[in-house]
C-alpha cells in the first residue's frame with residue numbers, strides 16, 4: 063500500500079449510485095473511512111444500505127460512481143480489492159450442506175492458504191466467533207445466529223484491513239451480540255470497518271462514526287456523540303432525519 067493510499071483512507075466511495083430500472087436505490091453516496099474507524103451505517107428498511115455495501119464489496123456493479131478498497135477500484139481491480147476485504151453479506155452463507163469446518167476450510171483454500179497456515183486460520187476464525195462446538199454440523203442445520211457467525215468467520219479468515227459487515231449481530235442472542243461487538247472493538251484499531259445495523263444502541267456501543275441514509279442519500283455523517291449533542295436520544299435523531307426524508 064502506498065503512502066498516498068494510506069492518507070486517502072482504506073475505503074473510498076465517490077458518487078456511488080445504483081438504479082434498478084427507473085428506481086434509484088443508491089443516489090450519489092460519497093464517504094471515506096480511515097483505519098481505526100468503525101462506521102455504523104443506519105437507515106430505515108429499503109434505504110440502500112445493503113445495496114451500497116454490495117457495490118463496495120464488488121458484488122454488484124454500480125450504475126455510476128466508484129468504490130476503492132486500499133486504493134484498488136472494486137470494479138477495475140476486483141481481485142486486488144477483495145484481497146483486502148472481508149465481507150459479511152445479508153443472510154446465511156452459501157453451501158448449506160457443508161459442515162462449518164469444511165466451509166471455512168474451503169474459503170481459506172480459495173483465499174490461497176494451504177497446509178498448517180490454513181488449519182491455523184480456520185481454527186482461529188472459529189475460536190473468534192465461538193463456532194468450535196458446531197464445527198462438524200452442516201450449516202443448514204444451524205440456528206440463524208450461528209449461521210451469521212459462520213458468515214462472520216469467513217469474513218475474518220484472511221485478516222483483511224477492511225471489513226464490510228451487513229447486520230453482523232442480526233439474529234444473535236444478547237450474549238452473542240455482546241461478544242461480536244467486543245470482537246469488532248478489539249479489531250477496530252487495525253482496520254476500517256463498516257457495519258449496518260437497526261440497533262441504535264449498537265452505534266453508541268461500537269461505532270466511532272454514524273452515517274444515516276434514507277432513500278439512497280446520506281443525511282448525516284457524524285460521531286454518535288455529535289448526533290445526540292443537543293440532548294435528543296439517538297432514536298429521536300434517527301426519526302427526525304429519516305421521516306423528514308420520506309416526506
Ligand SMILES: Nc1ncnc2c1ncn2[C@@H]1O[C@H](COP(=O)(O)OP(=O)(O)OP(=O)(O)O)[C@@H](O)[C@H]1O
Nearest residue numbers: 082086087088105106107108109110111112113114
Ligand atoms: N436487485 C434488485 N432489484 C430491484 N430493486 C432492488 C434490488 N435490490 C434492492 N432493491 C431495492 O433497492 C432499495 C434499497 O434496498 P437495500 O436492500 O439496499 O435497503 P436496506 O437499507 O439494506 O434495507 P433493510 O434495512 O431492509 O435491509 C429497496 O427499495 C429495494 O427493494
